[in-house]
Every structure is written in structure tokens, then in C-alpha cells.
Amino acid sequence: MAHRFSIREIARQAGVSDATVDRVIHARAGVRAGTIGQVKQAIVDLEAQSTQLELSGRQFMIDVVVDAPARFHMAARRALEAELPLLRPAAFRARFHMRERWAAGSLVLELDAIIRRGSHGVLLKAPDTPEIAAAVQRLFQAGIPVVTFVTDLPRSPRLAYVGMDNRAAGATAAYLMHSWLVGRHGSVAVTLSSGIFQGEEEREMGFRATMRSLGGRRDVHFLPASDGLDSTAFELMRAALAEYPDLSGVYSPGGGNPGLARAWREAGHMPKVFIGHDLNPENALLLADGTLSVVLHHKLQGDMHSACRALMHFHGALPGGWTPPPTPIDVITPYNMPPGPHR
Secondary structure, eight states: OOOOSOHHHHHHHHTSOHHHHHHHHTTOSSOOHHHHHHHHHHHHHHHHTHHHHTOOSOEEEEEEEEESOHHHHHHHHHHHHHHGGGGTTSEEEEEEEEESSOOTTHHHHHHHHHHHHOOSEEEEEOOOOHHHHHHHHHHHHTTOOEEEESSOOTTSOOSEEESOOHHHHHHHHHHHHHHHTTTOOOEEEEOOSOSSOHHHHHHHHHHHHHHHHTOOOOOEEEOOOOTTOHHHHHHHHHHHHHHOTTEEEEEOSSSOHHHHHHHHHHHTOOOSEEEEEOOOHHHHHHHHTTSSSEEEEOOHHHHHHHHHHHHHHHTTSSSSOOOOOOOOOEEEOTTSOOOSOOO
């Protein structure tokens, strides 16, 4: 296994022992397949972050823990790796723990494992549940700060939240939906990927309150959670189109937009207004071909910058305290879409 890093560097990156790395590198028996993959991924991550290894100044090892569809994993990884070289003279390295669906309790176990390994901080996108809040409490007690991003854990002792103002994003979606449907009949559907992500709940609440404040008697149907997966989103929207034949608009605070669009196409018509979040590759294609009317987007790299800055303040590498401001919300149409690649 060709590489240019010491066994100790790889072990620290992978979160395993030096002996385990030695066995993997020399293809010795007695190592689980998952651990072998973990060591190989650590070498890939070290290559991607090699610039950081050459920097002088304060050094930080952080952990990025994400519960989200796979398309978000690479977006978060790319955003952080693009930001790391800009943090000089501090040198950040990151370990990534990302899954599309964590088994029951396994995300909490991962957070507890970080306490045992040690870390300068955790960047966390996770459901707002009592179990995860309790794990953040244990990290806090161990002196490991947690910064939530995209979605918050407001009842936990996290250091900071970085990301857009989700309630304002939902209100923006309602304003656009109301404005574009003036004079048209029909109801609106709202689709969440999960009911336990605080960010999506905030978007839904902002949408609901603003639609109500803007007046009118338009029905708004809140569909069951889809886990952000295209296949589930397709089935939910197909059922909604059968139940609510007057649907004319869709607000998708979560994901699964290709699946939502497929259900509409198979029904033989498209929504008058279709609003999504995040300019990822799938949404960029749907925006370019006119399926999506608009995408509400915020720059993940800005979140990563704010998160790392918050950690530097915590550890005294920057003076004083600091509260990250909300990441600006960009309203992206087919006519102001930035050139790719999209996150």
C-alpha cells in the first residue's frame, strides 16, 4: 500500500492503533474489512490535506460527523478541504465520520469514541434528539467543543451553530411561493427528509407562518418524512398527487428532489412552482432544465470557515469570544446559477 506518511500519522487520522495500521499496510491477517477501509480512507484524507501537514503554527485535529444522504457527504468534505489551506498559520486536519443512515445508537457511540481518542473539536450535523444532546454534553464535559452546522442542537451545550437562518429560509420560500401563485388555484405540498432535524423543522415553521401571514386560503399539505432519499420521495409525492389532485406547488426543505420530480412527470404534468434547497449537482440539473423554479442556497465553505474560526477562538488561537453570523441565503434561478462544479 503506497503512501508517504508515518504509521503514527495514519493511526491518528484513522483513529486506530499503530499496530493495526502496521497490520493493514503489510496485509497481515486479523484485521476486519471495515478497519482496513478506515485505514485506506485515512491515507486518502492525508493526501487531500497534505498542504496542512507542511504548515507551521497551531495544529488542530477535528472530527466531522454527519448524518445525511451520500450526496451531502462529498459536499461537506469538499467544502472543508477547500477551506483548510486558507486557515494559515493554523493547521487543521480532519477525520470524517459520515453515513447516510446511522444504525440505532451508532452515532452516539461514534461521538463517545471521539472522547476516548481525543479531538480539538467536532463539526456535527445530526438529528436533534435527547440521546445526541446528551452525547454533546459528554463531549463538552471532556473539553471537546462541538459546532453544529446546517442543522442545530439548541438544547445541547454546543459551542456554536453555523449555517443559514433556517426560519428565514422557510419564510423566503413562502414569499416566493405566494407571489408566483397569485391568481392561480391549487394547494401546496411541503416535503421534509426528516422530522428530527432541527434545521428542516425551522424551515417548515418559517414557511407555515409566512404563508399564513401573507393571507389567502391556499391549503398547505405537510407530507411524511422521506429520509431525503429519491425513491422514498417519489412514492410519497406519487401518493400526494393522487390524494390532492389540485397540487400546484412544492416546497422541499430537505432532499429527494429527483424523486419528487419523477412522480410529477409520471403524473403527466409539473408543478407551477417547485422550490428546493442547496445547489448540489442534482438540483443544478433540475434548475437548468426548468423543473425547479428556484434553489435556496448557502455556501458550505462559509459554514466551515465559521466553524473553524469558532474552534480557534475556543482554544485561544484567536483572541476573545466570537458568535458566528448566519450564512447568507442565495436565491438561485436558472439565470444566475454560478458555473459548476456544484456542491
